[in-house]
Structure formats: C-alpha cells, structure tokens
Amino acid sequence: MPTDAIPLLDQDVVGRVIAAALTRGGDFAEVFVEDKQSSSALLDDGRVEELSSGRDRGAGIRVVVGESTGFAHTSDLSELGLLEAARTAAAAARGAGAGGVAAALVPTAGTARTSAAIPPGEVAKARKVELLLAADGHARSTGGAITQVTARYADSHRRILVANSDGVLAGDDQVRTLFSVSCVASGDTGMQTGRESVGRTVGFELFDDHDVTELAGNAARRALSKLAARPAPSGERTVVIGPGGGGVMFHEACGHGLEADLVAKGASVFAGRMGEQVASSLVTLVDDGTMDGEWGGASIDDEGRPTRRNVLIQDGVLVDYMWDTLRARADGRAPSGNGRRQSYQHLPMVRMTNTYLVGGSSSPDEIVADTADGVYIAHLGGGQVNTATGDFVFGMTEAYLIEDGRITEPLREGNLIGNGPAVLAAIDAVGNDFAMGSPGTCGKDGQGVPVGDGVPTLRVASGLTIGGTAA
Amino acid sequence: MTPPGTQHRSDDPDGTVAQLESLAERVLAARRPGDAVEIVLSHSRGTSVRVHDGAVESLTSSDSSGAGVRVVRDGRLGFAHCGSLDLDVLLGTLEAASDNCTFGEPDPHNGLVEPDGVPVVPQQGWTPAVEQRSAEQRIATALELERLVTGRDPRVVAARSTTYGDASSTSVIMSTTGVRAGERSSSSSVSTQPMARSGDETQIGASYDAARDPADLDLHRVADEAVERATRLLGARKPPSGRLTVVLEPRLALGLLGIVSGMLSGDAVVKGRSPFADRRGEVIAAPCITLWDDPTRQESLGAEEVDGEGLATRPNQLIADGRLVDFLRDGYVGRRTGEGSTASAVRGARSLPGIGAQVLVMSPGTRDLDELVATIDHGLFVNSLSGLHSGVNAVSGDFSVGADGLVIRDGALAEPVRELTLASTLQRLLLDVREVGGDATWLPSGHRGASLVIDDVAASGA
Numbered sequence: 001m002p003t004d005a006i007p008l009l010d011q012d013v014v015g016r017v018i019a020a021a022l023t024r025g026g027d028f029a030e031v032f033v034e035d036k037q038s039s040s041a042l043l044d045d046g047r048v049e050e051l052s053s054g055r056d057r058g059a060g061i062r063v064v065v066g067e068s069t070g071f072a073h074t075s076d077l078s079e080l081g082l083l084e085a086a087r088t089a090a091a092a093a094r095g096a097g098a099g100g101v102a103a104a105l106v107p108t109a110g111t112a113r114t115s116a117a118i119p120p121g122e123v124a125k126a127r128k129v130e131l132l133l134a135a136d137g138h139a140r141s142t143g144g145a146i147t148q149v150t151a152r153y154a155d156s157h158r159r160i161l162v163a164n165s166d167g168v169l170a171g172d173d174q175v176r177t178l179f180s181v182s183c184v185a186s187g188d189t190g191m192q193t194g195r196e197s198v199g200r201t202v203g204f205e206l207f208d209d210h211d212v213t214e215l216a217g218n219a220a221r222r223a224l225s226k227l228a229a230r231p232a233p234s235g236e237r238t239v240v241i242g243p244g245g246g247g248v249m250f251h252e253a254c255g256h257g258l259e260a261d262l263v264a265k266g267a268s269v270f271a272g273r274m275g276e277q278v279a280s281s282l283v284t285l286v287d288d289g290t291m292d293g294e295w296g297g298a299s300i301d302d303e304g305r306p307t308r309r310n311v312l313i314q315d316g317v318l319v320d321y322m323w324d325t326l327r328a329r330a331d332g333r334a335p336s337g338n339g340r341r342q343s344y345q346h347l348p349m350v351r352m353t354n355t356y357l358v359g360g361s362s363s364p365d366e367i368v369a370d371t372a373d374g375v376y377i378a379h380l381g382g383g384q385v386n387t388a389t390g391d392f393v394f395g396m397t398e399a400y401l402i403e404d405g406r407i408t409e410p411l412r413e414g415n416l417i418g419n420g421p422a423v424l425a426a427i428d429a430v431g432n433d434f435a436m437g438s439p440g441t442c443g444k445d446g447q448g449v450p451v452g453d454g455v456p457t458l459r460v461a462s463g464l465t466i467g468g469t470a471a
Numbered sequence: 472m473t474p475p476g477t478q479h480r481s482d483d484p485d486g487t488v489a490q491l492e493s494l495a496e497r498v499l500a501a502r503r504p505g506d507a508v509e510i511v512l513s514h515s516r517g518t519s520v521r522v523h524d525g526a527v528e529s530l531t532s533s534d535s536s537g538a539g540v541r542v543v544r545d546g547r548l549g550f551a552h553c554g555s556l557d558l559d560v561l562l563g564t565l566e567a568a569s570d571n572c573t574f575g576e577p578d579p580h581n582g583l584v585e586p587d588g589v590p591v592v593p594q595q596g597w598t599p600a601v602e603q604r605s606a607e608q609r610i611a612t613a614l615e616l617e618r619l620v621t622g623r624d625p626r627v628v629a630a631r632s633t634t635y636g637d638a639s640s641t642s643v644i645m646s647t648t649g650v651r652a653g654e655r656s657s658s659s660s661v662s663t664q665p666m667a668r669s670g671d672e673t674q675i676g677a678s679y680d681a682a683r684d685p686a687d688l689d690l691h692r693v694a695d696e697a698v699e700r701a702t703r704l705l706g707a708r709k710p711p712s713g714r715l716t717v718v719l720e721p722r723l724a725l726g727l728l729g730i731v732s733g734m735l736s737g738d739a740v741v742k743g744r745s746p747f748a749d750r751r752g753e754v755i756a757a758p759c760i761t762l763w764d765d766p767t768r769q770e771s772l773g774a775e776e777v778d779g780e781g782l783a784t785r786p787n788q789l790i791a792d793g794r795l796v797d798f799l800r801d802g803y804v805g806r807r808t809g810e811g812s813t814a815s816a817v818r819g820a821r822s823l824p825g826i827g828a829q830v831l832v833m834s835p836g837t838r839d840l841d842e843l844v845a846t847i848d849h850g851l852f853v854n855s856l857s858g859l860h861s862g863v864n865a866v867s868g869d870f871s872v873g874a875d876g877l878v879i880r881d882g883a884l885a886e887p888v889r890e891l892t893l894a895s896t897l898q899r900l901l902l903d904v905r906e907v908g909g910d911a912t913w914l915p916s917g918h919r920g921a922s923l924v925i926d927d928v929a930a931s932g933a
Contacts, residue, residue, distance in 0.1 A: 045742045047578060049548065051571035054821060055564075056554035069529040075536055075555050092530040092606070125574045148743050184744055184866055191746060193866045232871070234894065234931035235712045265523070267631045267666060267675065347529060382861040384873070388631075388666060388673040391890050393873035395861030414871030415862030417892050417931075445632075465709075467862060467871035467892025469929040 022100030103167035116203025162304030194222025199439030232468025238374035244435035247453020279424035289353035360430030431457030517638030546577035650781035676701030721920030773917025835911035
C-alpha cells in the first residue's frame, strides 16, 4: 500500500479535509500533500564553495465547480491548518451552494520505480564533495586552455500524497539525483563554454553507472572544441541531430502543442487534427512517465494517477493528446497521467514527462554519409515554442558542419528556428541508435518540472533555419 | 540578543516586521559559538485570478513563508533553507546550515557584510490597498481586461488566459555582523495573451502591467499593446536572409542590456567568466549608451531599501557614454577585490545571494520611435524575441535568437515577418548601437528602458 509507506497524513484526516472542501458544493475536491527535502553542493573556481540543504512541506487544496477552480495552499499540515485551507479553497471556488459528495478513498499504486536504492540523505556529505573534486580535477587535466570549472551535485527527496473526491488515494516517494559540470576554455578567439549533466529519478546509485570524470571530460572537450569553431551559417540547412541530444526539438516542435489544455483553448497548431498525418511516417512520438529511473518519470502524476506510456504520434498520424484530470473530465475520457505541478503551492496542469522519438532502422553513419551539405548537432540546449503558430527555437551547444557526407568543422553556438508541422513533415531519416538525453526542466505558465527526452540520430531535410552570422 | 549597529526599518504600523525580527533574533541567539550567522525571513500572502471566456478559471489564495540561514565559520560557508516560520523548523535549519559549513572549503574572503555607513533611501513599497481588495474586485479586474482585449478588434477571438494577481509581503534580514533591516511591500499585476485569427492562422500577443496599488494598473494600455502585438503579425511570412538594422522597443532593449548587466557581475569577472573582465575604463559600447543600476529610484517598482545582504542600496553607474565604468559586487566579491560591495546582492529567502542588477536605468536619446524608424531604409522592428536562454552565451558573447516583427522599408513600417533569427555577438551589438530613443519609460519589470537602433545584425530566414 503506497500510503503506508508514505505516512504524510492520516487517511481519516484526508477524508475530513476533502469533505470540508466540498461543504459549499463542488464537483471535485483534492488535497495534495508534499514534503520535499533537497541538498546541493557547488564547486566553483577550484574550491567547494558551499553546501546547501532545504526542506519544504505543505498542502494544496483545490475545489472545482464546473470549469472554475478554487485553490489554497498552506505550510501548516495540522488538521486545523488543512481545514482552514479547505474552507479558503471552497470559498474561492464560489461553489453552487449545496454540499458536494466525495467517494470513499481507494488507495492505488503506480507503476514506475521512483524510490532510491541508496537514499542520498544517507550518504556522507564528504562523499558528495569528493565527486565534485574529482570532476574539477579531471576537467582541468584535459589542458591548460580550461580556465574555469563549475561542478554541481544536487539531490531531492519528494514525498507526495494525493487524494480526491473521486476516491483516488495515492502516494509516491520520488528521489532524484543530478550532477553537472560546466567548463570555460580560453584561447585567442575568446572564451567558450561546455556543459554536461546527468540526472535520473534514482538515488546515489546514479554514480554506479555514471562516472563524473567522464562527464567532466565531455564538458571540457565541448568547450575546447569550440575554441576553433567558426561562425554558424545562416539560412535553411539540412540538419542531422545526433542520438540523445535532440529530444528538446520534439519537446518544442510538437510536445507542448499536444497538451490538451492548450488544444482546448485553440492555442495549438495541432488542435482539430486528431487522426491526421501531422508528421513524416518515420515519426512515432511517445510520452512515457513510467520509464524506469528516467528524469521526467514518477510512479504517479501529481493528481494521483498512475503514469503511463502514451503514444502521441504513430507513424506520423496524430493519435492522442496529453491530459490532466480537468481536461479529461471535460472530454469524458480517462486522464493520461500528465497532470503535474512544481510544488504544493501550484495548481496542476498538463505537462510532459519523458518525451521521445521511437528509434528507426537507418544506420547513423549512413545518415551522415548520405547528407551532402548540412549541419550536425551533437548536443542541444534549451528551446521555446509559440504553440499557436508552431514556431519554435532550440539552441545548439555542440554542432559541426557536414560537407560531402562527412562531419567536419565545429560551429559556434546559436539557435535554430523552425515551424513544428513543417519540420515534423521533413524528417526523412531516423536512426537505430536511440538514446535518452540530458535532464531538463520544462517551464510553462511559470512552473518548472523535471522532464526527460530522447531521440535516435535523425535528419530534417528542410524547414530548419540556422541562426548564425556566416553567409 | 540585539546585534549592534541597527539599520533601518520601514513603516510597520501593525508590527509584522517586528514579529519577524523577534523570530530572527531568537534564531541568531541559538547559534554555535564562533559561527557568524545571517538569517532572512519572508512571509507573503497573495491572490491570483485567471479568467477565460468571461468566467473564472481559477482563483488561488496563497500564503507562503520562507527562510534562509547562512553560516560562516573558519572561512567556510554553509546554507540551509525552509518553507516555514515555525521556530523549531528554523532552529533545525540553523543546525543544518552549520553542519553544511563543515564541508565547504575555506576561503579568507567568505564572510558576512557589515553595515558600511551608506544611508538608506526610504521607499514607499507598501500600500494597504492590496489587502483591502475584495475577491469580487480582483475577479472584476481580470474580467474587465479580458473584455477590453476581446472587444478591441474582430480578429481577436479569445485570450489564452488573462490574469490578475496581488501580494503583500514582509521580509527581514538580520546578522551577527550588525545587519538588521525589514521591509513590507505590495504588488499587483495583470496580464493577458489574446489570440488573433485570420483563416487558419492564429497569432498570440501578450502584455502585462504591474503596480504597487491595483488602482494604478493601466488595463487599457495592456489591452491595446497585447491586441496590437497579436494582430500585427497576422499574415507574417518568413523573410529572406540578410544583414539589417534592428529596432528594439524599450522592453526588448532592456532584455538585451539585462543580459549585458549579467556579464558585468563581479562574480563573473573575478572567476574569469566575463568577456569584459579586463575592460574597465575602456569603450565597450557606442557612445550613446549610458547605463545605471539604481535601486534607490522611487519611481521604480523594483526599488529596494537594502540589497540581499542587507546593505543600503545605492546608484551604480555601469556604462558612461559607451565606456565601462564599474562592475557589480556583493560582499564576497567586494572583499576579494578590496573594493567593497556595491550592494548588488540579489536573492530570495530560500537561496544564497548572487550578484545582479536591480533597477537598470538607460539614459534616453532624443528622437521618438517614429522618427527613429524614419531614418531606416532596410530594417526590422522587432515584435518579440525567443530563445534568449538557449541561444545567448554570456561567456563567449555569442548571440542568436528567434524573432518576429515588422519589416522597415524606406523609413516606414511594412509587412509582418516571422520564423527568422537575429545573430551577432553581445560585444558587437553594444558597439553597433546607432541610436537610443527618446522614449525612456519605467517598465512594469521595474527597469527604465528606451528604444535601441542597432545596425548590421545578421538576419537568417529563407
């Protein structure tokens, strides 16, 4: 029973709080309890600068009447504090008078593994400091041109309990561990930066599978290679994206546009296109919160629904959007486990989890060899999308020219811009070398949540414009 | 225990600052002997309303507390934070910070600031008007803005969302080195994102306003701007690539100079991450650029009496007629360089202070926007920029962003364009500024910006 493992709140208290939330009427009431502990350590300028730790706990209570939601949150987890927040939420919901009815609570379990084999809280702080020093030492050992190194270790332990008037009662224990290295390389042409990070929904066992010196080496190599980089071209080019690094493109090109809340408001270029061909037939796009240990995964979403593997685009055809409880209720269907929130102080909304392009059959080497002229992007930065037009940008942080089917000179950083539907239609090769990418934080309406992504090598034949300065 | 050298306290009619101060004193009194301790406490109550299609989509009532404790012992630094003002939790946070201190490596420049004698410029950051607003008034404001937005132009069919929000906050900072300051502040804001349609095409515009007193929010200006930004892009096409002159409105000009101000952070300078590190006294920008960071300006919504370490804020000139004057420093960088803090520490209660500009003030030129446009043969009036976080590198200076806007042809605004990028380096952009507009405005972000005309920017399109 998940709730036994997570004694954040007594089940009877939860029931009374939901009842209080519905005293002024309402179609739906929910209590979300969160207790989050985090710690981090930062090395910069050759020295472990500081260790930080934090704890935030509280509850958010919402009451839904029709399309209108009342929400209140409190850091007071006593029954009195919770009841007061429930009454505030009920008043904010401006309920329809008579009391609402809550179903009996039925505990449910999620599917993904989100607990830690080695809880980071039980690992000596000195051990975390050792990792930072090892990363710093290795990055600097790659050459004198590495003039600055920042290494950061962070972990979080988030326990949640969600209960609602539909009878949902679920809990989860989510441990995430993250390590990142950023390097500055200096040369005659100025300074360049390189970054590498790894993050998973696991505990300190992360470092059994990931060597921080290897991360540091990658970050350093990325910075050093750009010292000799030439300005990126401008204008449209054929673009090959390497394995792992390119998931951000799908996150922006179509991920946000497939969120049901934006679709319902007509703010997505993918609204009204269900069942249509919206991408090349090589594209099968999945959002999967159940992926074992991946950064954007969890056993349940922040509305207490088990996460799922949801196919969004199958062989180029749009087959589903992503849903939270409110949008699913309005459409008379089941939620898809995509209701997420930054913290107990925020309302949930439709969010991605781990979004990825399913691998294809082409050999990555052949994809490059088959490209006469273009740009190869080995590592992407963040991105941004205007969901109404589908126009999106994403950054390239490690990129090279492709000349006569060969990867040649490194390019300086920049953004690429494209239009989601046009770019999806122009994908003409998908490799057989699928890999997940770096951990990300997705921002929407002011809330940040951890997300993962992944792609195999793929080629976009047209539709991407490189934001460089060279002709 | 009351630390020596009491600083300043704002008006505190109902004692909310005094309550937090007394809590902070109790935590400081529990410190380990030999620990230098700084504590920041904050409490905020707020309401936010989101409306859609003439009805309330959500009404949120929030009550947030936060605390951060920094401990310095033997040159080592530890930090801990929590989301509670319970004394027990705060004492646990103090203990955690003290324990964290054990593992940092010593640095002789670590420490806490001591009051440096600069007098506080009093601010009127608080008004009872926010707390006096009823839920009905808050909802009515959001609905009124949505009505204005959807009634302006037949092509505006809906707004993705329209919001009203307000908050009243109290915060104190106190340290064993004599810092003691408290402030109350109020804020309110509105925002809207109208959608304009023409055939299959949808364009989204956005605008917002912020004010201490909700009565000062300018709903008509927000509606006009947001609708204009959505409708003027209808029919936009991808333009050809080329080099052109770019016009940035005050809010976008500030976005650019905000990135530049980050490169003038003393932290980036002392750690070898600023391309301007060795350039003090040299020309880094066109002579028309003069830039201050001045959080003492009462007209600014970002005005503060003290910085994130509790020192009185003060005006700092960054660029004078194109010449780099100074960098921004917090206590650490001030000690490390021997130049003292410029009171430029910025932070929330739950994070360690970093260095940042607080209220950027651009010195204006003389000509208004129409006159500026009239001087340009071939250019782009920018409507919005995207990817400022993904395509701009403040260390290398590489600058590459997505853009949309209106073509400037023969001195007049012409057709809309979208799906293009603008690229240069931050170093070049500063030198390529041809003119600063005379349209200096206090923006809802708290900064004072004016339009910029920048030559020779690479535009990448079809």
